[in-house]
Amino acid sequence: MYWIHPDYPDAASIFHSHLNRLIQMTNKxxxxxxxxxxxxxxxxxDCLGPVIGTILSEYLxxxxxxxxxxxxxxLNFNRSCREIKKQHQRPFIIAIDAALGNxxxxxxILLKKGPLRPGKGVGKKLPPIGDLQITGVFQDIFDPKAGRQMAVFGKCIxxxxxxxxxxxxRPEQGDFVNIL
Structure with missing residues (x-):
């Protein structure tokens, strides 16, 4: 389990390093x-997952x-998960979501192996999903500051x-795509 603060210098590189290590350990x-x-x-x-999904879908x-x-x-979680599992043979699922915390x-940002339990923080009973989970932790998803926090999480992740x-x-700079 890794906790990464997206405001740290090189937070995206630190996140990448931990993510890469977890994938190598668990994607046997x-x-x-x-x-x-x-x-x-x-x-x-709560739009952290869809924002990241929109960014990633352009490249992947x-x-x-x-x-x-x-x-x-x-409302569509169970159906969506069934359809995804039909489309992929033995996928290595990385689940991304917002989470509530103290x-x-x-x-x-919390990065850990094992399934994500979506909706748990708001009392939803959805089945767990994923081999790895990535969550951006909010104290209050309705707080006006949540928008900035979501953008910072989204960029780092x-x-x-x-x-x-x-x-x-980008080979000329040795850097990666600038997002957000």
């Missing part, structure tokens, strides 16, 4: 990474589910994920 069958980005655009703090078509235009949320956890794919690095 070399399944294709599939990103399931959960949340609703209707709530600013066919591997990303849950965008601002086609979100995966409580004041000491708020503002951090998206850049860290895209850094897994060398094709998205």
């Amino acid at each position: 069958k070399n399944g294709t990474p599939v990103y399931i980005c959960i949340g609703t655009p209707a709530i600013i703090g 078509p066919g591997q990303v589910y849950g965008t601002l235009d086609a979100p995966i949320h409580a 004041i000491s956890q708020s503002g951090y 998206s850049q860290g994920i895209l850094k897994l794919y060398p094709a998205f690095q």
Whole structure:
């Protein structure tokens, strides 16, 4: 389990390093990474998954589910997961969502192995999903500050994920795609 604060210098690189390590440790069958980005655009703090999904889908078509235009949320979660599992043979699922936490956890990105339990913080009973989970932790998803926090989370997580794919690095600068 790793806690990363997106305001740290090189936070996206630190996130990438931990993510890469967890994938190597847990993806023993070399399944294709599939990103399931959960949340609703209707709530600013809960649109973290769809924002990341929208960014990633531009670069990783066919591997990303849950965008601002086609979100995966409580009302379509079970159906969406069934369809995704039909489309991929032994996928390595990385689930991305916003989470609620206490004041000491708020503002951090949590990266850990094991399934994500979507909706748990708001009393939803949805089945767990994923081999790895990535969550941006908010104290209050309705707080006006949640928009800025969501953008900072989105940039760090998206850049860290895209850094897994060398094709998205800019060779002239040794840097990766600038997002947001």
